[in-house]
Every structure is written in C-alpha cells, then in structure tokens.
Amino acid sequence: MLTPRFPRRCMKQHWQWTNAPSTAPIKLQPPASIHRRMTMSLQAYPIRNVSDTAHWVAIYRAMESERPDALFSDPLARRLGGKRGEAIVKALPRGSVLSWAMTVRTVLLDEMVMRCIRNGVATVLNLAAGLDARPYRLDLPSSLRWLHVDMPDMIDYFREHTRAATPRCSLELVTADLRDAEARKQLLARAAEFGPVVVISEGLLVYLSSEQVADLARDLHTMACAKWWLFDLASPQLLKFTPQRWNRILLAGQAPFLFAPPEGTDFFLPHGWREAEFHSTWEASWRLQRTMSGAWLWKLLSRLQSPARREVMRRMSGCVMLENIVNPSLTA
Template sequence: MADPNPIRNVSDTALWVAVYRAMETERSDALFRDPFARRLAGERGQAIVDAMPRGKSMSWPMVVRTAVMDEIVMRCVQQGARTVLNLAAGLDARPYRLPLPRALRWLHVDLPDMVEYFSERMRDETPHCELEFIAADMRDADARRDVFTRASAHGPVLVITEGLLVYLEPAQVADLAAALHDIANARWWLMDLGSPMLLKLLEKRWQPRLSQGNAPFRFAPAEGTGFFAPFGWREAEFRSTWDESFRLHRTMPGGWLWKLLSRLQPARKREAGRRMSGIVLLEAEASP
C-alpha cells in the first residue's frame, strides 16, 4: 500500500467511498449503518483515503449522498418499485442493510471482477430482498440491451447510478439515458449530479490522482437535469448536497461560515451554489 497513488481504475473508487461509509457507521450518531463497509473497503480503500488530499475531511458529501439515496430508495419501493437496477453497483450493500421487502428484485450490475470481489466477501450474508448478481460491461451495447430487457420484465423499475455518471463522456450518458427509458422502461432514475462549477473546484484537489488512475471526472452538464429531457426524463426531485449537509449535520469544515457569507451573494449565485452538487430523482415521461 506504499503506492503514492493507489487508485488503479474506476472500480477502486468504490473502495474509497466504502471507507466513508465505514467511518459514518462507526460514529455514535451515525445516519446509517453499513456493518460491511470496512470489510469491503479493505486496506486499499483506506490507502486511497489516506493518499487523497484532505481525504478524511471530505467524507461529508459521500455520507450525505448515501443517507439521502437511502431515503429515496425506500420511498420509491413504498410507491411500488418492484425491480431495482443498480448499475456500476460497486460495493453497495443496500440489499443487506436496508429493510427492503422480500419480494423486491434487486439487480446488482458491475464489471465481472467487481461482482466477484463483492459477492465473495458477502457470501455468508443474507440479503433482505431477492438479489441477483449480473457481471456485465455496460459499455457494450448488446450486454446493455440484455440487462435492461431483463430488468423491464418486472416493473416498475428504479434505476440507481450512484457515483457513475461523473466518469462517463456526455455521449455515453446520452446513450444510457435513452436505453433506460426505451429498453429498461424505467419509471425512476436515481443519480448524483455535479455542475461544471463542481468539476472546476475538484480539478486541483483530486483530478490529478484520479486521472493517473484512469478515473478522471468527465460529466457535469451545464444544463443540469435539462440534459436528460430529450431522452424522456424530467426532474422529479433535486436534493442539494449543500442543503442536505446542514439538515443532516454533516457539512464541510467551516460550512456554517460559508453559509452565512453566502447570504451576501446575489440570489442567482446562491442558487448556482445550491445546485453545484445534488442527489437527483428523474421520472420517465410517457413515450409519445
């Protein structure tokens, strides 16, 4: 673990985020409990956090993202979701840690190596719902069509792309958006979404190490959720990471001071700051 940049590829970022879930779980006032996170992250996950600039102090947006997505997942399930299609699922242990109904169908999709790593470490655990592991490369059009067709068989479908889109090119996201609407027939799409302002902020802090590890940040549309409208999606809910960090008491160091100073800014600039990063729920428009 002496490598100055232990991130080897995009899949390693799942180890990184798992450490943040472990850190939150170990708090006495934890927002959620993921008892599997430390085991899943392993030594490499901790090495990544230690190597990243301000690695530990920057846990807050990932913790907020996890907590808010947990809330939205549970609400969509209560509203009738029968299948969850979790793309680039990484080390997401929600089927094991959330009180999901037994009849819910959860498709855990990722690259073969990642699926093998996760399933091997969770082999002695029992999920709360019907969990299916699917090893597939979503960059392959045929594989994508097969998985999405399989998901559409038991709707309504909720799609999760937590921590995925930022690593894709806009054209790849456009293809994904069209396929999720037209082939998977998904009703909801849960994602995290950043703005160009966020990418610019992270360029100096994290981008060099991520690029060296073949995991550069790429997708942050200037039009925000409007990017998805041509593919049949509308914004149903936008939860600002900044606002949610105060609601959940997991804001950045010095966040309260920044919040006070923001009141001096014009309303348009404050709103841009709110939407710099968020957890988004899209809903499918009916096909014409």
Template sequence: MSDTPPIRNVSDTALWVAIYRATESERPDALFHDPYARRLGGARGEAIVKAMPNGRSMAWPLVVRVAVMDEILLRCVAAGAATVLNLAAGLDARPYRLALPATLRWLHVDMPEMVDYFRGQMAQETPRCRLEFIAADLRDAQRRREVFAQAASEGPVLVITEGLLIYLEADDVAALARDLHDTANARWWLTDLASPALLRFVANNWGRAVQQGNAPFRFGPREGTAFFAPYGWREAEFRSTWDEAWRLDRKPAAAWLWRVLSWFRPRRKVEAGRRMSSIVLLESAAPSA
C-alpha cells in the same frame, strides 16, 4: 502507495467510498449503518483515503449522498418499485442492510471482477430481498440492452447510478438515458449529478489522483437535469447536497463561513452554489419532440 497512484482505476473508487460508509457507520450519531463497509473497503480503501488530498475531511458529500439516496430509495419501493436496477453497483450493500421487502428484485450490475469481489466478501451474508448478480460491461451497447430488457420483465423499475455518471462522457450518458427509458422501461432513475463548477472544484482537489488512476471526472452538464429531457426523463425531485448537509448535520468545517459569505452574494450565484452537487430523482416522461 508511495510508488503508485492512490486510485488505479474506477473500480478502486468503490473501495474508497466504502471506507467513508464505514467511518459514518461507526459514529454514535450515524445517519446509516453499513456493518459490511469496512470489510469491503479493506486495507486498499483505507490507503486510498489516507493518500487522497483532504481524504478524511472530504467525506461529507459522499456520506450525505448515501443517506439521501437511502431515503428516496425506500420511498420508491414503498410506492411500488418491484425491481431495482443498480448500475456500476460496486460495493453497495443496500440489499443486505436496508429493510427491504423480501419480494423486491434487486439487480446488482458491475464489471465481472467487481461482482466477483463483492460476492466473495458477502458469501456468508443473507440479503433482505431477491438479489441477482449480473456481470456486464455497460459500454457494450448490446450487452447493456440485454441487461435492461431483463430488468424490464418485472416492473415498475427503479434505476440507481450512484457515483457513475461523473465518470462518463456526455454521449455515453445520453445513450444510457435513452436505453433506460426505451429498453428498461424504468419509471424512476435515482442518481447524483455534478455541475461544471463541481468538476472544477474536484479537479483542484483530487484531479491529479483520479487522472493518474484513469478515473477522471467528466460529466457535469450546464443544463442540469434538463440534459435528460430529450431522452424521456423529467426532474421529479432535486436535493442539493449542500442543503442536505445542513439538514443532516454533515456539513464541512467551514460551512458557517460559506453561509455568512452567501448573504453578500447575488441570488443567482447562491442558487448556482446550491445546485453545484445534487441527488436527483428522475421520472419517466414522454420524450420531447
């Protein structure tokens, strides 16, 4: 690790986050249980966590993200989602670890090498639902639309893009949003969303490591979820990562000091802080004129 960057490419971030899921799962008060995470993250994932600046202490927002997405996902399934389209799925073991109906169709989509690695690691495990693996480079517009049309064949469709959008350019996110609405005919879209303030924050903490690994953070729209409106999406639910960290008791060590300081800040700045990082559920709507 001393001779190479902690992160070699975007796919390495899945190993990194898997170790955070493993560490949380091993707590006596765990918010979720992922018994596969340590195996999936492996030695490389552990090395990344150790090499990243503040690698251990910065786990809390990613742990919160997993827990909140689990909650919203299960609620959407209960509300009638028939297909889950999980894009850049990485090492997401939700089809194995969550109490999902056997009839649910889950499409695990990622680059071929990531799909091969995940399938190899999980070969002896049995998913809870109808799990299908799709190897696809989503940057290829034709291939992307083929995958989305395949998803649309059994709706309603719930899309998950956990940890994906932040690595994309705004134009790429716009194209993805349009195709999810028009081709996948998705009803719901569950994602995490950064802000410009978050991009500045992570650049100061992890910027060099992710830049060297060809995985820079890019997407954090100033307009928040309004960015998606022209492509047929509206905000159905907003969860502030900060608020959820307090609710779930996974806040950072200095959280109490930040809260005290917030009492003396203008309300607009406090609200901007709440929306710095979020988990959002978008719903399909008619595109704006």
C-alpha cells in the same frame, strides 16, 4: 484497465549485482529502497481504475457507521473497502475530512430508494453497483428484486466478501459491461421482466462522457421499463473546486471527472427524462448535521449573493430523481 505508472526513478534498476568473485554463483539482491519506493508510488497513484473508487466510498460508509451518532449502519463497509480503500482515503488530500459529502449522498439516495419502493417499484436496477450493500442494510420487502450489476472482477469480489451475509430481498449479482451496447440491451430487457423498475447509478455518471450518458439515458427510457432514475449529479462549478492533486490522482487511474452538464437535469429532457426531485448536497448537509469544514463561513457569504447566484451554488452538487416521460416529444 492500465495499472498506474511508477515514477521513472523506480523503473531504472530493480536489482543489484553482488560483488562476488567471478567463480561464485551469481546472486540477485533487491536494493533496500525498492519497497519504500513502491510504497511511495502507491501513495502517489492509489486509484488504479474506476472500480477502485468503490473501495474508497465504502471506507467513507464505514467511517459513518462507526460514529456514535451514525446516520446509517453498514456493517459490511469496512470489510468491502479493505486495505485498498483505506490507502486511497489516506493518500487523497484531506481524504478523511471529506467523508461528509459521501455520507450525505448515501442518506439522500437511501431516502429516495425507499420512497420509490413504497410507491410500487418491483425491481431495483443498480448499475455499476460496486460495493453497495443496500440489499443487506436497508429495510426492504423480501419480494423486491434487486439487480446488482458490475464488471466480473467487482462482482466476484463482492460475492466473496458478502458470502456470510443474508440480503433482505431477492438479490441477483449480474456481470455486464455497460459500454457494450448488446450486453446493455440484454441487461435492460432482463430488468424489464418485473416492473416497475427504479434505476440507481450512484457515483457512475461523473466518469462518463456526455455522449455516453445520453446513450444510457435513451436506453433506460425505452428498454428498461424504468419509472424512476436515481443518481448524484455534479455541476461545472463543483469540478472547478476539485483540488488539482485529486485530479492528477484520478487521471492517473483513468477515472477523471467528466460529466457535469451546465444545464443540469435539463440535459436529460431530450432523452426522455425530467426532474421529479432534486436534493442539494449543501442543504442536506445542514439537515443531517454533516457539514463541510468552514461551512458556516460559506453560509455567511451566501447571504451577500444574489438569489440567482445562491441557486447556482445550491445546485452545485446534489442527488436527483428523474421520472420517465411517456412521450418525450412533449418537451420539444
């Protein structure tokens, strides 16, 4: 991944010559403004790559866990998020205020994971797992097999920062680049050894192109022995509401929001998956009492909309459970 570019004025001259006599040894002296300029640059470009978003979301989980009325407890979240995660939250416009959406997403996926386990899942395949500490905080059976998959640097960081903690299931940390077709094939074959499997791709699909998501969907359908697939899904309407400054920060870190299919979960039908559950972020935010700022006004205005328009808004963002279709030709 490329590192963020500093503003041009920071690149001109990093050091100044001292006004020493020609016979004196040459000394290099950093200008007083360099540290301030570099700090400003980090504030402008806090996200260096997609992996940094895991630190960002971990801080949101820490913020929820530290509330007196917390919906979940993630004692590892603050440590995992670290200074990088805190810097991202501070740099984003209204960054801390928007924690409600990540809290709702976390709770919805927690609930779906536990339902799948109660329905007989033997293996959890967590793709681009980042800093997800569910194996440490959920009430999981010790017999459950959990594959925590990510890039090598992220796996190393996660291992180091969870070394003193004990997972509640059989946790395997797996390094794999999901963009590599052969590596993906080997990973899915490994997951399929102990089925049935539920796949989690929380916070992943929005950073992929439609073609990449379609490839992943087909592979999960045919290779992973996956019964269910859980993820968060954005709509084109949600991307339109994303603040422009957020877009600039995400683009600078090569992490722009991409995947938001107009057809919603129907996108996955030709690839062997159909919707089993859809949970609206908006509706769940009221149930969980984690609504966004000004939610009451949006709710009032929605009463003036047509039923079709209200449904579009309801599905603007949500968490999905897809089920594997044994014969995808049935959907043709």
